[in-house]
Amino acid sequence: MVLAVTGSTGRVGGLVAERLAPAVDRLVVRDASRAPRLPGDPEVVEATYGDAEASERALRGVDVLFMVSGAESEVRRQQHRTFIEAAARAGVGHIVYTSFAGAAADAIFTLGRDHHDAEETIRRSGMAWTLLRDNFYSDFFPLFAGDDGVVRGPAGEGRVSAVARADVGEAAVAVLQAPASHAGRTYTLTGPEAFSVREACARMTAALGRPFTYVEESVEEAYESRRVWTQEQWQLDAWVSTYLAIGSGLLADVSGDVERLTGHRARTLEESLGG
Structure with a gap:
């Protein structure tokens, strides 16, 4: 089995590549100088x-492909389609894709919605x-805060079963070790509990020793407060809709798929923040 891994310069793809080495045959990267030595x-x-063209060349001869979703972009949907279609033309037999728990056309x-489009293309x-x-x-939740430690957004008291990136990577490793047994399966990867943004702030304060x-x-306030960073509507929509989704x-639903796979x-939130 020829295994190719994308995203190896990031947290999830890097963990997968490291844990599966030396069984990883190919790293597909944007910048070869940043590729990890394995x-x-x-x-x-x-x-x-x-x-x-470059994607099709890079994927020729690959049996199993681990595709980490691309960086947020206004054109990410088309980029995903291009890469997935190139993989199919190159003869890739099995693709494992990191999607989103709420992936849907609406x-x-x-x-x-971008993830839903990628799933349909796959x-x-x-x-x-x-x-x-x-x-x-x-482990991204501290990054939601400004320099003042305040997380601002229209999340209300909604709850989210957020997942540690390390658990996502380890779940992917389990799938890639025996991909045929996971063909046609969709796994929802969550943490062990759901919490509100307000609760996350209290727990981050205790875990990290600084106030949130x-x-x-x-x-309306959420859009306006974020315009100091960008005027791009797609980015504003993505940021604000993060809180609306929560x-x-x-x-908020908790799945046992992380434990079943790993x-x-x-x-927990605290464990994810500790690395």
Whole structure:
């Protein structure tokens, strides 16, 4: 089995590549100079998701592909389609894709709609597939705060079963160790419990030893407060809809898929913040 891994310069893809080495045969990266050095010395090839020709060349001869979703972008949907279609043309047999727990054509979180589009492209591709639908990352929650430690947004008291990136990576490792047994399966990866943004702030304060607080914003206030960073509507929609998705309560369900795949319980918020 020839295994290719994308995203190896990031947290999830990097964990997968490291844990599976030397069984990883190829790293597909945007910048070869940033590729990790791994046991087995896998081949390193450069390709971006939006470059159809480079992607097809990079994926020829690959049996199983681990595809980490691309960086947030206004054109990410098209980039994903381009890469997935290139994988199919290259003859990839099985693709394992990191999606989103709320992926749907009408997802409240706007980028969840991009993931739905990628899933549909994968299903139409003719490749075998496995979908890892991750909830929001619990270890990202401190990054929601400004320099003053305040998290602002229209999340209300909605709850979210956020998942540690380490658990996502370990779940992916389990799938990639025996991909055929996971073909056609969709896994929802969550933490062991659901919490509100307000509760997350209290727990982060205790865990990290610096103060975090939550300030509720209206939707209009949320858009306006973020315009100091960008005027790009897609980005504003993504940021604000993160909180709206949490507020909806639709991301509060807890799944046991992390434990079923990895053999250990999912990490708590505090455990994810501790690394």
